Amino acid sequence: VTVWLVGAGPGDPGLITVRALELIRRCDVLVYDRLVAPELVDEAPADALRIGREPLRQERINELLVEYGLRGLDVVRLKGGDPFVFGRGGEEALALADAGVPFEVVPGVSSVSAVPAAAGIPVTHRGLASLATFASGHDPDAIEYELLARTGGTVVFFMALGSLPTIAERLIAHGRDPDTPAAVISAGTTPEQQTVTAPLAGLAAAAAGLASPALVVVGDVVGVAAQLAPRAVAVAAAD
Amino acid sequence: VTVWLVGAGPGDPGLITVRALELIRRCDVLVYDRLVAPELVDEAPADALRIGREPLRQERINELLVEYGLRGLDVVRLKGGDPFVFGRGGEEALALADAGVPFEVVPGVSSVSAVPAAAGIPVTHRGLASLATFASGHDPDAIEYELLARTGGTVVFFMALGSLPTIAERLIAHGRDPDTPAAVISAGTTPEQQTVTAPLAGLAAAAAGLASPALVVVGDVVGVAAQLAPRAVAVAAAD
Numbered sequence: 487v488t489v490w491l492v493g494a495g496p497g498d499p500g501l502i503t504v505r506a507l508e509l510i511r512r513c514d515v516l517v518y519d520r521l522v523a524p525e526l527v528d529e530a531p532a533d534a535l536r537i538g539r540e541p542l543r544q545e546r547i548n549e550l551l552v553e554y555g556l557r558g559l560d561v562v563r564l565k566g567g568d569p570f571v572f573g574r575g576g577e578e579a580l581a582l583a584d585a586g587v588p589f590e591v592v593p594g595v596s597s598v599s600a601v602p603a604a605a606g607i608p609v610t611h612r613g614l615a616s617l618a619t620f621a622s623g624h625d626p627d628a629i630e631y632e633l634l635a636r637t638g639g640t641v642v643f644f645m646a647l648g649s650l651p652t653i654a655e656r657l658i659a660h661g662r663d664p665d666t667p668a669a670v671i672s673a674g675t676t677p678e679q680q681t682v683t684a685p686l687a688g689l690a691a692a693a694a695g696l697a698s699p700a701l702v703v704v705g706d707v708v709g710v711a712a713q714l715a716p717r718a719v720a721v722a723a724a725d
Numbered sequence: 726v727t728v729w730l731v732g733a734g735p736g737d738p739g740l741i742t743v744r745a746l747e748l749i750r751r752c753d754v755l756v757y758d759r760l761v762a763p764e765l766v767d768e769a770p771a772d773a774l775r776i777g778r779e780p781l782r783q784e785r786i787n788e789l790l791v792e793y794g795l796r797g798l799d800v801v802r803l804k805g806g807d808p809f810v811f812g813r814g815g816e817e818a819l820a821l822a823d824a825g826v827p828f829e830v831v832p833g834v835s836s837v838s839a840v841p842a843a844a845g846i847p848v849t850h851r852g853l854a855s856l857a858t859f860a861s862g863h864d865p866d867a868i869e870y871e872l873l874a875r876t877g878g879t880v881v882f883f884m885a886l887g888s889l890p891t892i893a894e895r896l897i898a899h900g901r902d903p904d905t906p907a908a909v910i911s912a913g914t915t916p917e918q919q920t921v922t923a924p925l926a927g928l929a930a931a932a933a934g935l936a937s938p939a940l941v942v943v944g945d946v947v948g949v950a951a952q953l954a955p956r957a958v959a960v961a962a963a964d
Contacts, residue, residue: 570849630856
């Protein structure tokens with residue numbers, strides 16, 4: 487293997503996997519996303535080449551992974567959350583496979599479940615939700631509103647802060663109860679974590695002051711957080 | 726904090742988080758699920774009390790966590806995958822909150838996304854699926870078939886091997902294309918991992934020989950695995 491597609495976890499650097507950290511500590515090249523904790527980037531060897539993903543287009547990232555991979559270098563492509571859950575890891579994997587570069591996927595803790603957890607919200611819960619749907623909010627016109635309005639399960643939107651007014655309005659227009667408990671969690675699992683909860687109809691207004699990255703959770707499971715609040719300790723707070 | 730609800734990851738012991746491993750290494754009491762890797766149980770201090778969850782009912786587990794927590798012991802409740810994704814972690818958290826025991830949730834790598842990844846299947850993929858739904862297959866009568874038959878996204882069933890013939894039949898009866906690519910992955914991310922892929926209509930027959938634990942994936946993303954196969958290296962194979 488020369489290229490590893492590695493999940494860095496949801497934000498808290500302690501939530502990276504043991505295997506991922508081992509790979510970072512011995513890589514030749516580290517290509518990392520903007521949202522990856524700086525503490526993790528610092529774990530790469532002093533002489534490793536560090537490449538921030540941010541200014542580059544996806545096609546250029548693919549090319550770089552192939553280029554360094556073909557040279558036999560140990561390349562870690564470190565992505566926020568999990569590479570295969572809204573991470574475009576599949577595209578990078580296909581580019582590597584097409585070019586004949588051996589690669590491995592190292593799953594990470596995905597933000598879609600860990601961020602709600604850090605706010606005291608279980609995405610599934612006996613009696614409240616036996617099903618959870620995860621959707622990208624990036625393009626509000628591409629969302630299956632009818633489906634998401636009708637499910638009895640939890641719905642989690644990724645990258646949905648900008649389009650939250652549209653998303654909430656359309657869910658309600660398609661039949662979702664405006665009183666459905668809902669939450670927005672900003673910077674989940676980090677010391678900057680902020681959570682706002684409100685009925686779906688009022689969520690966009692309540693969350694107006696929050697910053698990206700943020701996750702939106704819609705469903706009865708949001709109510710569990712209030713029951714847990716007196717004793718729960720935030721994940722990122724450590725001890 | 727005295728009780729930690731900790732995700733152990735999907736099977737491969739290298740996929741536990743750094744923070745989880747730290748907590749195991751200094752706990753007084755370790756309460757662990759059957760599917761947790763023995764290597765992780767062995768990381769607890771030699772004098773730690775180890776309690777296998779298997780013979781106990783959920784209510785008894787809750788009582789034990791409260792009991793040891795109230796005594797101020799450092800208790801790690803180590804669960805397969807993620808505690809808040811089909812893990813009944815919410816129930817344990819509520820029991821602790823009700824009893825006034827401080828606790829913390831440490832998210833883990835969930836099997837629902839990591840096991841497909843280990844088989845080369847991204848649960849979301851540009852152009853194929855921008856949405857993924859995770860459902861328990863434990864009770865086939867409790868599943869929202871109409872919804873899952875109609876989504877254009879990926880559907881992942883957890884604990885669905887026993888009821889796979891029923892689930893596949895009902896999805897098709899509710900309108901899902903019988904030719905939808907589908908897969909069953911047994912013992913994902915471990916050296917025993919086995920994957921069977923087949924069109925939805927033939928999946929139950931094709932997977933008849935597989936053992937639990939197994940995950941079922943339905944959707945066009947299953948086709949990505951075949952494109953990746955020549956070069957992909959299984960997650961658990963390490964190097």
